Amino acid sequence: MRRNAWRVLRPLLSRLGQAGLVALLVGCIGFALMHALPGDQAFRLAAERYGPDMVDARAAAAMRAELGLDRPLAVQLLEWLGRVLRLDLGRSLVTGEPVIEELRVQIGYTALLAGTALPLSALIGLPLGIVAGLWRGRWPDHAVLGLSVLLRAVPAYALGLALMVLLSVRLRWLPPGGFEGWAELVLPSLTLALGLAAVSSRVARESVAAVAASPVLVFARWKGLSERDAVRRHGLRNAAIPVLAVLGLQLIGLVEGILIVETLFGWPGIGHALVHAIFARDVPLVQGSALIMGLGVVLLNAAVDFACLLIDPRRGRQEA
Amino acid sequence: MSGLAFGRRHAALPRARLAGAVLLLLLLGFGLLGPWLIEADPARQDLTASLAPPGARFLLGADHLGRSMLARLAHAVRLSFLLSGLTVAAAGLLGTVLGLLAAWEGGWLDRGLSLLADTVLALPGLLLVLLVIAFAPGQILPLACGIALALWVEFFRVTRAQARSLLARPHVEAARLLGFGRAYILRHLILPELAPILLTLAGFGIGGVILTIATLSFISIGLRPPTAELGGMTSEMLPYLAEAPFQALLPSLFVALAVLACHLLAGGRPR
Numbered sequence: 001m002r003r004n005a006w007r008v009l010r011p012l013l014s015r016l017g018q019a020g021l022v023a024l025l026v027g028c029i030g031f032a033l034m035h036a037l038p039g040d041q042a043f044r045l046a047a048e049r050y051g052p053d054m055v056d057a058r059a060a061a062a063m064r065a066e067l068g069l070d071r072p073l074a075v076q077l078l079e080w081l082g083r084v085l086r087l088d089l090g091r092s093l094v095t096g097e098p099v100i101e102e103l104r105v106q107i108g109y110t111a112l113l114a115g116t117a118l119p120l121s122a123l124i125g126l127p128l129g130i131v132a133g134l135w136r137g138r139w140p141d142h143a144v145l146g147l148s149v150l151l152r153a154v155p156a157y158a159l160g161l162a163l164m165v166l167l168s169v170r171l172r173w174l175p176p177g178g179f180e181g182w183a184e185l186v187l188p189s190l191t192l193a194l195g196l197a198a199v200s201s202r203v204a205r206e207s208v209a210a211v212a213a214s215p216v217l218v219f220a221r222w223k224g225l226s227e228r229d230a231v232r233r234h235g236l237r238n239a240a241i242p243v244l245a246v247l248g249l250q251l252i253g254l255v256e257g258i259l260i261v262e263t264l265f266g267w268p269g270i271g272h273a274l275v276h277a278i279f280a281r282d283v284p285l286v287q288g289s290a291l292i293m294g295l296g297v298v299l300l301n302a303a304v305d306f307a308c309l310l311i312d313p314r315r316g317r318q319e320a
Numbered sequence: 321m322s323g324l325a326f327g328r329r330h331a332a333l334p335r336a337r338l339a340g341a342v343l344l345l346l347l348l349g350f351g352l353l354g355p356w357l358i359e360a361d362p363a364r365q366d367l368t369a370s371l372a373p374p375g376a377r378f379l380l381g382a383d384h385l386g387r388s389m390l391a392r393l394a395h396a397v398r399l400s401f402l403l404s405g406l407t408v409a410a411a412g413l414l415g416t417v418l419g420l421l422a423a424w425e426g427g428w429l430d431r432g433l434s435l436l437a438d439t440v441l442a443l444p445g446l447l448l449v450l451l452v453i454a455f456a457p458g459q460i461l462p463l464a465c466g467i468a469l470a471l472w473v474e475f476f477r478v479t480r481a482q483a484r485s486l487l488a489r490p491h492v493e494a495a496r497l498l499g500f501g502r503a504y505i506l507r508h509l510i511l512p513e514l515a516p517i518l519l520t521l522a523g524f525g526i527g528g529v530i531l532t533i534a535t536l537s538f539i540s541i542g543l544r545p546p547t548a549e550l551g552g553m554t555s556e557m558l559p560y561l562a563e564a565p566f567q568a569l570l571p572s573l574f575v576a577l578a579v580l581a582c583h584l585l586a587g588g589r590p591r
Contacts, residue, residue: 021442022442022443024439025439025440025443026443029451033454152579152583153575155531155538157535157538158554158575161558161568164561165565259447259450260535275541279540279541281457286451290447290450294442294444297444
């Protein structure tokens with residue numbers, strides 16, 4: 001029983017450590033960014049909050065006192081990291097609103113986009129991969145491989161633009177960007193899903209090909225299970241393990257895709273916010289959005305670990 | 321050095337590799353010779369020829385400011401390959417040296433470097449690159465540094481793992497016991513075994529970096545417009561997407577071809 005608990009705890013603890021590293025890295029870069037901004041920080045911050053014409057030495061001094069900018073760097077760094085670890089992300093330099101409030105709205109949009117794109121990519125990638133795996137070495141296999149190689153070479157933004165030209169400019173089926181209703185969700189999520197499917201179809205193909213040739217399935221047939229039962233009971237579960245494990249890696253691709261696709265289509269999510277915060281040099285917002293995205297990946301990876309443990313009990317035993 | 325022979329296992333590979341090599345040579349030739357051979361100045365504007373279709377005067381058409389697409393593409397391809405080559409070389413050298421050091425020394429140095437690598441890996445690569453770029457958006461140095469910072473880890477981890485298992489092999493242990501120096505063992509026993517793997521990593525790395533640079537320039541936080549850059553060119557042409565989709569999407573075709581060439585040459589069997 002204790003070993004069982006350890007099996008679940010171990011990956012969770014390592015993910016927790018990873019989350020700590022993410023916070024530390026993002027926090028340190030955020031602090032360095034804050035100090036790398038050109039000019040006197042207090043003057044700049046005052047200018048951004050009150051407008052360039054309203055800044056004088058008094059406003060800057062008030063800002064300096066408010067933010068404690070006159071203390072030693074090491075103290076400021078420790079305090080900064082402490083705040084990051086408590087998820088107190090400060091206020092936006094541009095709007096003056098708390099970063100966490102701004103991000104809260106955007107996370108919803110990003111989750112909606114990711115939540116649509118992931119199932120869509122599974123819907124596109126898995127059947128293609130399974131077909132390629134079952135007909136391995138023959139033309140469906142080669143066709144799917146070619147498609148996947150091509151899709152992975154084309155930049156995501158170009159794929160999005162091509163879809164935009166085709167579906168909304170030429171055919172006028174869909175609106176090209178923004179967010180007013182469900183129709184706007186189609187292009188971004190399709191772009192994202194196609195990029196992800198290029199990878200997941202390959203993994204599904206390898207996995208199905210390996211399982212189809214494995215002794216497990218041969219034995220299941222030999223002991224008298226019908227083809228359907230053999231595939232359902234022994235084939236699918238074994239084939240699902242690598243596919244699920246790679247889902248963790250896909251999450252990284254998902255984050256990168258989200259940054260690009262949200263910016264391209266003007267989707268009001270967290271990736272869009274990050275890119276625009278970089279333009280505006282709004283450091284707290286840059287730090288906050290990077291932190292939330294980094295932590296999101298770790299969290300989802302922990303969920304993937306857990307799911308892997310559920311369908312593959314061997315995994316925990318080998319590690320213990 | 322037998323390490324330059326890429327092919328290892330797959331019998332069907334050479335064809336894909338050959339195709340990749342030919343494509344890469346064509347692109348490199350276009351990027352390196354193009355800027356010398358093509359008379360047109362990539363920055364010269366001719367507003368009467370705005371969005372001119374491909375024809376006798378502009379072989380590949382002109383962009384919205386009437387600049388020759390052909391000349392701009394040649395310069396952009398050169399920039400992409402140079403920048404990605406330099407970045408990957410820097411990251412590869414750093415990662416390999418640190419990986420060898422970690423494998424050879426072990427102890428706290430190994431643990432420290434591995435922790436550093438884990439820290440960098442905890443964050444998705446593009447996110448790290450964006451954070452570094454935030455120091456000075458639109459400039460080359462933070463862009464290259466950010467990418468190299470995210471990329472060295474891959475070389476470090478592979479080199480460390482490989483070198484550790486190599487160092488424990490009997491023939492290497494024998495050479496160490498016989499008193500051969502580190503430089504000798506490194507040159508004759510370790511590096512020849514590492515080279516093919518590192519070259520494969522570098523190939524995929526260059527493809528990935530070309531893609532990253534184009535993507536970041538497309539969202540205007542990589543290199544900025546007056547520079548002819550593959551992603552930036554598409555970004556500049558975005559308002560004219562409906563009128564001139566050919567000119568707007570042509571630079572992306574070159575990105576795709578460059579990435580495809582790198583992938584084919586390096587892997588032959590991308591998963």
